Amino acid sequence: MTGETTDADVVRPRRGRPKQEGLAERRREQIVQSAYHVFAANGYESTTISDVARHAGVGQGTVYRYFESKREILDHVFDYAAGQFVGVIMTDDLMTPIDSLDEFSDRLVDIAKRMAATLEEQPDLLKLILVEASAADAELNARMLGLEGFLAEAIANVMQDGQEKGWVRAEVDTAMYSHYVIALVMPGVRHAILGTLTPTVSDRFATATVGILAAALRVPEATAS
Amino acid sequence: MTGETTDADVVRPRRGRPKQEGLAERRREQIVQSAYHVFAANGYESTTISDVARHAGVGQGTVYRYFESKREILDHVFDYAAGQFVGVIMTDDLMTPIDSLDEFSDRLVDIAKRMAATLEEQPDLLKLILVEASAADAELNARMLGLEGFLAEAIANVMQDGQEKGWVRAEVDTAMYSHYVIALVMPGVRHAILGTLTPTVSDRFATATVGILAAALRVPEATAS
Amino acid sequence: MTGETTDADVVRPRRGRPKQEGLAERRREQIVQSAYHVFAANGYESTTISDVARHAGVGQGTVYRYFESKREILDHVFDYAAGQFVGVIMTDDLMTPIDSLDEFSDRLVDIAKRMAATLEEQPDLLKLILVEASAADAELNARMLGLEGFLAEAIANVMQDGQEKGWVRAEVDTAMYSHYVIALVMPGVRHAILGTLTPTVSDRFATATVGILAAALRVPEATAS
Amino acid sequence: MTGETTDADVVRPRRGRPKQEGLAERRREQIVQSAYHVFAANGYESTTISDVARHAGVGQGTVYRYFESKREILDHVFDYAAGQFVGVIMTDDLMTPIDSLDEFSDRLVDIAKRMAATLEEQPDLLKLILVEASAADAELNARMLGLEGFLAEAIANVMQDGQEKGWVRAEVDTAMYSHYVIALVMPGVRHAILGTLTPTVSDRFATATVGILAAALRVPEATAS
DNA sequence: CATGAATGAGGCTTCATTCAT
DNA sequence: AATGAATGAAGCCTCATTCAT
Numbered sequence: 001m002t003g004e005t006t007d008a009d010v011v012r013p014r015r016g017r018p019k020q021e022g023l024a025e026r027r028r029e030q031i032v033q034s035a036y037h038v039f040a041a042n043g044y045e046s047t048t049i050s051d052v053a054r055h056a057g058v059g060q061g062t063v064y065r066y067f068e069s070k071r072e073i074l075d076h077v078f079d080y081a082a083g084q085f086v087g088v089i090m091t092d093d094l095m096t097p098i099d100s101l102d103e104f105s106d107r108l109v110d111i112a113k114r115m116a117a118t119l120e121e122q123p124d125l126l127k128l129i130l131v132e133a134s135a136a137d138a139e140l141n142a143r144m145l146g147l148e149g150f151l152a153e154a155i156a157n158v159m160q161d162g163q164e165k166g167w168v169r170a171e172v173d174t175a176m177y178s179h180y181v182i183a184l185v186m187p188g189v190r191h192a193i194l195g196t197l198t199p200t201v202s203d204r205f206a207t208a209t210v211g212i213l214a215a216a217l218r219v220p221e222a223t224a225s
Numbered sequence: 226m227t228g229e230t231t232d233a234d235v236v237r238p239r240r241g242r243p244k245q246e247g248l249a250e251r252r253r254e255q256i257v258q259s260a261y262h263v264f265a266a267n268g269y270e271s272t273t274i275s276d277v278a279r280h281a282g283v284g285q286g287t288v289y290r291y292f293e294s295k296r297e298i299l300d301h302v303f304d305y306a307a308g309q310f311v312g313v314i315m316t317d318d319l320m321t322p323i324d325s326l327d328e329f330s331d332r333l334v335d336i337a338k339r340m341a342a343t344l345e346e347q348p349d350l351l352k353l354i355l356v357e358a359s360a361a362d363a364e365l366n367a368r369m370l371g372l373e374g375f376l377a378e379a380i381a382n383v384m385q386d387g388q389e390k391g392w393v394r395a396e397v398d399t400a401m402y403s404h405y406v407i408a409l410v411m412p413g414v415r416h417a418i419l420g421t422l423t424p425t426v427s428d429r430f431a432t433a434t435v436g437i438l439a440a441a442l443r444v445p446e447a448t449a450s
Numbered sequence: 451m452t453g454e455t456t457d458a459d460v461v462r463p464r465r466g467r468p469k470q471e472g473l474a475e476r477r478r479e480q481i482v483q484s485a486y487h488v489f490a491a492n493g494y495e496s497t498t499i500s501d502v503a504r505h506a507g508v509g510q511g512t513v514y515r516y517f518e519s520k521r522e523i524l525d526h527v528f529d530y531a532a533g534q535f536v537g538v539i540m541t542d543d544l545m546t547p548i549d550s551l552d553e554f555s556d557r558l559v560d561i562a563k564r565m566a567a568t569l570e571e572q573p574d575l576l577k578l579i580l581v582e583a584s585a586a587d588a589e590l591n592a593r594m595l596g597l598e599g600f601l602a603e604a605i606a607n608v609m610q611d612g613q614e615k616g617w618v619r620a621e622v623d624t625a626m627y628s629h630y631v632i633a634l635v636m637p638g639v640r641h642a643i644l645g646t647l648t649p650t651v652s653d654r655f656a657t658a659t660v661g662i663l664a665a666a667l668r669v670p671e672a673t674a675s
Numbered sequence: 676m677t678g679e680t681t682d683a684d685v686v687r688p689r690r691g692r693p694k695q696e697g698l699a700e701r702r703r704e705q706i707v708q709s710a711y712h713v714f715a716a717n718g719y720e721s722t723t724i725s726d727v728a729r730h731a732g733v734g735q736g737t738v739y740r741y742f743e744s745k746r747e748i749l750d751h752v753f754d755y756a757a758g759q760f761v762g763v764i765m766t767d768d769l770m771t772p773i774d775s776l777d778e779f780s781d782r783l784v785d786i787a788k789r790m791a792a793t794l795e796e797q798p799d800l801l802k803l804i805l806v807e808a809s810a811a812d813a814e815l816n817a818r819m820l821g822l823e824g825f826l827a828e829a830i831a832n833v834m835q836d837g838q839e840k841g842w843v844r845a846e847v848d849t850a851m852y853s854h855y856v857i858a859l860v861m862p863g864v865r866h867a868i869l870g871t872l873t874p875t876v877s878d879r880f881a882t883a884t885v886g887i888l889a890a891a892l893r894v895p896e897a898t899a900s
Numbered sequence: 901c902a903t904g905a906a907t908g909a910g911g912c913t914t915c916a917t918t919c920a921t
Numbered sequence: 922a923a924t925g926a927a928t929g930a931a932g933c934c935t936c937a938t939t940c941a942t
Contacts, residue, residue, distance in 0.1 A: 023905080043360055045270035048932060059907040064934065135268060135360030145419075176433040179412045186411065187404045194370070208401040215440040273915060284924040286919080295916065473926080493810055495720035498911060509928040514913065585718060585810035595869075626883040629862045636861065637854045644820070658851040662891040723936060734903035736940080745937065 028066045028076070031056045036077045040124025044074055044132050074132075078140055081128045082147050088118045089151070098158055101167045101218055105210045108181075112188065112206055119192040126193050152178040159217070168217045177216070184209050253291045253301070256281045261302045265349025269299055269357050299357075303365055306353045307372050313343045314376070323383055326392045326443055330435045337410065337431055344417040351418050377403040384442070393442045402441070409434050478516045478526070481506045486527045490574025494524055494582050524582075528590055531578045532597050538568045539601070548608055551617045551668055555660045558631075562638065562656055569642040576643050602628040609667070618667045627666065634659045703741045706731045707751045715799025719749055719807050749807075753815055756803045757822050763793045764826070773833055776842045776893055780885045787860065787881055794867040801868050827853040834892070843892045852891065859884050 034056035038047045049070055053060040067073045089111055098104050119125060133144040156178035162168030188205035191197045197205075259281035263272045274295055278285040292298045314336050323329050344350060358369045381403035387393035413430035416422045422430075484506035488497045499520055503510040517523045539561055548554050569575060583594040606628035612618030638655035641647045647655075709731035713722045724745055728735040742748045764786050773779050794800060808819045831853035837843030863880035866872045872880075 027905090045360075049934080050932085060933090061907050061909095061935080062905080065905070065907095070933070131356070131359045134356045171436075173429060173433055176412075176429055177437070180409060180433060180437055183408050183412050184405060187401075187408045204398060204401050208398055208405060211396075212402070212405055212437065212441040215443070216437040218440075274917080275915080278924095285917085286924050286926090287922085289917065290922075477926090495810075499913085500911085510913085511915080511928050511930095512926080515926070515928095520912070581806070581809045584806045621886075623879060623883055626862075626879055627887070630859060630883060630887055633858050633862045634855060637851075637858045654848060654851050658848055658855060661846075662852070662855055662887065665890040665893070666887040668890075724938080725936080728903095735938090736903050736905090737901085739938070740901075 024066065031063055031066055032076045032080050035073045036080055036128060037124060039077055039132055040128045044136050074136055077128065078133055078143065081125055084125060085129060088114050098162065099165060101214055104162065105214055109206050109210060112185065116192055116202060123193065123195055126189055148182060151182060155181050166219065169219050172217060181213060184212055256288055256291055257301045257305050260298045261305055261353060262349065264302055264357055265353045269361050299361060302353065303358055303368060306350055309350060310354060313339050323387065324390060326439055329387065330439055334431055334435060337413065341417060341427060348418065348420055351414055373407060376407060380406050392444065394444050397442060406438060409437055481513055481516055482526045482530050485523045486530055486578060487574060489527055489582055490578045494586050524586055527578065528583055528593065531575055534575060535579060538564050548612065549615060551664055554612065555664055559656055559660060562635065566642055566652060573643065576639055598632060601632060605631050617669065619669050622667060631663060634662055706738055706741055707755050710748045711752045711755055711803060712799065714752055714807055715803045719811050749811060752803065753808055753818060756800055760800060760804060763789050773837065774840060776889055779837065780889055784881055784885060787863065791867060791877060798868065798870055801864055823857060826857060830856050842894065844894050847892060856888060859887055
């Protein structure tokens with residue numbers, strides 16, 4: 001109120017506990033990751049905030065300092081999981097052009113391997129994306145579809161490029177087939193989620209997936225001719 | 226559990242009028258069907274017993290005369306939905322032998338059409354089987370996989386027969402591919418669940434599915450050589 | 451119970467526990483009264499639903515079978531208290547015409563006595579109306595003012611009648627004074643609320659209230675002369 | 676931190692710079708005033724310490740350096756409000772003797788005007804004293820009554836003096852009537868609290884209040900005689 | 901001193917399940 | 922057999938208060 005406060009009072013130069021920039025973000029991540037695990041383990045509805053807090057090693061109240069509601073946490077968990085998922089698939093080498101069906105197959109197998117590896121470490125990743133997301137909520141479901149659409153789009157581009165380059169049959173409905181590429185990965189993915197994936201079985205899945213895809217896309221051997 | 230509870234009350238061994246033997250069964254079905262609808266509409270967790278009872282036109286207490294718990298109802302709902310689902314697919318003509326890839330394709334398209342029709346009437350059918358079942362519970366999830374395995378088995382048989390008859394490539398890993406047949410149906414199914422299935426789109430899905438499958442199974446044109 | 455339940459099922463003739471018409475209303479009253487007591491004793495905010503339920507001798511869940519929320523209970527409690535309050539004041543004899551200031555005073559004293567008696571039995575009555583209502587909520591506050599306005603209106607009517615009949619000074623602003631009649635009752639009321647009202651003190655309040663009012667309304671002595 | 680926490684730390688007996696002795700007191704006032712505003716705006720129970728701190732422009736923790744508990748703040752807020760309230764009424768000129776009923780009336784109108792002016796600036800003042808105080812707590816309620824008693828006492832003195840000087844009827848029970856003076860101010864006050872006080876209405880209130888009071892106190896015109 | 905992060909007790913509310921009629 | 926009333930456990934969320942920095 002009065003002027004004679006020497007200088008301070010107005011500038012309020014770092015008084016009190018320093019605000020620890022970044023703490024908030026770290027806490028959010030910490031909580032989201034914990035939520036990710038317990039949601040995946042028990043399902044969203046069956047998980048209590050208490051569970052999340054305990055797993056994160058914080059009090060329940062703390063959770064609410066960083067998220068408005070349980071539902072908001074799920075949103076972030078989905079983003080987190082989707083981010084990881086996409087991260088596994090979308091690597092730089094994905095962007096390099098593909099010039100033959102074999103390359104495409106290799107690339108797919110590559111991705112599949114990476115995914116398998118990731119899923120081995122984080123078996124919950126897809127359960128969360130696939131199951132919890134669809135069960136939770138129409139809105140989240142839509143976002144999941146968005147993610148799928150995004151992937152399909154990328155795949156469709158590759159296939160179109162392949163058509164131009166001649167290693168994909170011209171008749172292929174790329175917009176459709178892209179979704180089928182994803183669908184063809186699912187059987188393997190599901191087993192991975194369930195944890196029943198020995199290397200042998202994994203190979204069979206890879207072979208089958210690639211075999212079917214190759215057959216579907218391959219330009220008919222200029223038979224006879 | 227078993228009958229010998231002195232005075233019964235549990236089994237009520239036909240004393241007096243046998244009552245309508247089927248009455249109890251009818252009530253159960255009535256409740257299961259109601260639960261099926263409301264579970265599919267709102268999800269298992271978000272549905273209250275009250276909702277089920279109201280939809281069934283009975284009191285909540287009555288529900289508990291026929292089912293031990295909410296969870297048990299879900300079991301039965303799953304069975305109900307699975308039964309309907311299988312019923313659509315497993316018709317007599319499925320049992321008739323298949324002698325060519327075209328026949329196989331036709332048969333698939335046939336099934337797909339029947340499924341599409343069913344889903345149009347009962348859009349919740351698959352949502353329940355696919356989404357609610359997996360979200361609810363490990364045990365139910367296992368049963369869902371069992372159902373899938375059962376279907377895959379049937380398909381594998383057909384394909385093996387096809388190999389013997391020569392209209393399926395010998396290299397095909399039938400045990401695996403059968404799962405992929407199911408996987409290839411999924412993109413269309415998902416759209417059906419979401420209700421975004423115009424006839425045109427439906428056709429594209431059918432063409433794609435059958436196209437891919439045919440390519441995958443087809444015996445290479447007597448490459449002559 | 452009725453004989454021929456042969457087919458019925460449509461008419462559903464009193465099956466199950468008879469719905470006990472009136473039970474709901476009784477329970478509501480029971481809960482409202484309990485709430486009335488505990489709210490008055492501890493204040494609305496400091497009272498828990500558990501308190502209300504315990505006082506009513508029911509489970510907390512039961513409370514929510516009859517009221518949507520704690521706030522809704524308060525509404526009903528207010529109505530209940532206001533009803534009782536008005537009931538004490540608005541008796542038949544209040545409607546009989548008044549022909550002199552003395553009669554008016556007597557009538558007021560009468561009401562005051564009845565109120566004092568009521569307050570002795572239910573010391574919380576006014577605390578609830580006056581204090582809790584105003585503290586709780588703008589809306590409830592408005593309703594309280596409405597009640598006051600209603601009373602004032604009645605009093606104003608009597609005074610206007612008195613002006614016509616000549617026992618109230620013509621200069622009196624009846625619309626205003628009516629509120630003051632209520633205001634003049636308040637000192638006594640407050641003491642009653644606080645429970646510090648011996649008969650002697652009560653008399654002094656009555657005398658003072660009536661004395662002031664009489665002086666305010668009285669037509670100047672036989673101005674004639 | 677510092678080693679010599681021996682005893683000090685609490686009193687901090689002027690070591691080094693005496694600090695600004697009044698600083699603590701200023702902080703307290705600052706917080707009390709903020710609390711006063713938010714309590715009045717939202718009610719005591721609905722206000723959080725966070726609200727108070729934010730309004731005061733300090734951290735929540737800081738609040739607890741100056742007050743033991745939320746409740747203690749309310750105490751001080753009450754004192755603050757009461758102090759302001761009394762300050763408006765108890766001015767020097769109040770102490771000057773009063774020699775006639777007219778003077779008394781004038782004085783009352785004067786006070787009323789000052790109060791009206793104050794309430795216009797600080798509409799929350801009385802809401803806090805009247806409503807929040809009574810709702811919060813028996814102890815605070817008692818203090819409120821104490822305040823009222825204090826005012827009544829002062830008024831009673833004036834009236835007694837008036838009796839001696841002859842401008843107040845001898846029959847007047849001054850100890851009682853003093854409370855009624857306050858009561859008669861209430862209708863106007865309430866409207867002021869509610870903010871529904873146009874100048875016209877204000878005049879009517881003033882006229883009515885003074886009119887009633889004058890009638891009640893006035894020595895009967897030594898009629899005839 | 902000041903601060904904001906952390907916390908856990910506790911409140912309101914929902915709902916699966918039991919039970920008297 | 923059927924019903925709806927009753928219940929209490931449990932969940933989400935708020936917030937007064939404590940404490941490390």
